[in-house]
Amino acid sequence: MRPLVRYLAAELISSQRWFPPIVVFAAVFGMLYSTGAGPAIPAYGATVLLLFPVSAWLSAVVANSEDPVTRMVTITAAGGWRRTSMGVLLLAALGNALLVAISVLVPIAVNPSPYPLSTVLIGLGAHVVAASLGIAVGLLCARPVLAGPGWTMSALIAVMLVAVGLGRVPPLGDLVGQMFAPASPAVLAASLAWHIPLALAVLVVAQVAINRVGTRRL
Secondary structure: OHHHHHHHHHHHHHHOOOHHHHHHHHHHHHHHHHOOOOOHHHHHHHHHHHHHHHHHHHHHHHHOOOOHHHHHHHHHHHOOHHHHHHHHHHHHHHHHHHHHHHHHHHHHHHOOOOOOHHHHHHHHHHHHHHHHHHHHHHHHOOOOOOOOHHHHHHHHHHHHHHHHHHOOOOOHHHHHHHHHOOOOHHHHHHHHHHHHHHHHHHHHHHHHHHHHHHHHHO
């Protein structure tokens, strides 16, 4: 699996398609913390909202980094679609893990306000929820479920608009609403105790669906 992930990472880097979502993330993140983002938990809530669409975008880019012909060669060399799909998922998870680390750790260094360990752990858990949901959405909006970058971007935009319209719907909307309130650390910790498993369950279901679609179409 490691050689497959390395190969997919090399293809992603050479394609340079990762550049736009990373630039958007860096620009908005920089604006949030350029003049101080205020209290720690609401500030983490803002970067959770930023991470969700960027995570979905980046994950879709990872899934679509190869053209269809090259992807078929990769599937054959990797030993099947399911193995290739797992490699794509792992690479998307690695890329998003880096964004989660930046989102959680950089504010500690640049914000003069103290960040207790409990606050950092809450921020970490909330960003894991956003990244997990973003990966699920991004992979579902890419090949083999949707063919073509136009369909992918249209689907991503539609999902983001629906997510905004739903408001405080679990797992993401409800959690972010509590962070902006902000709720107490104890309430947020209890909330994360079921938001994180729910987000991971969504990711697992998405991966199962992608495997089934890919097995039929590829």
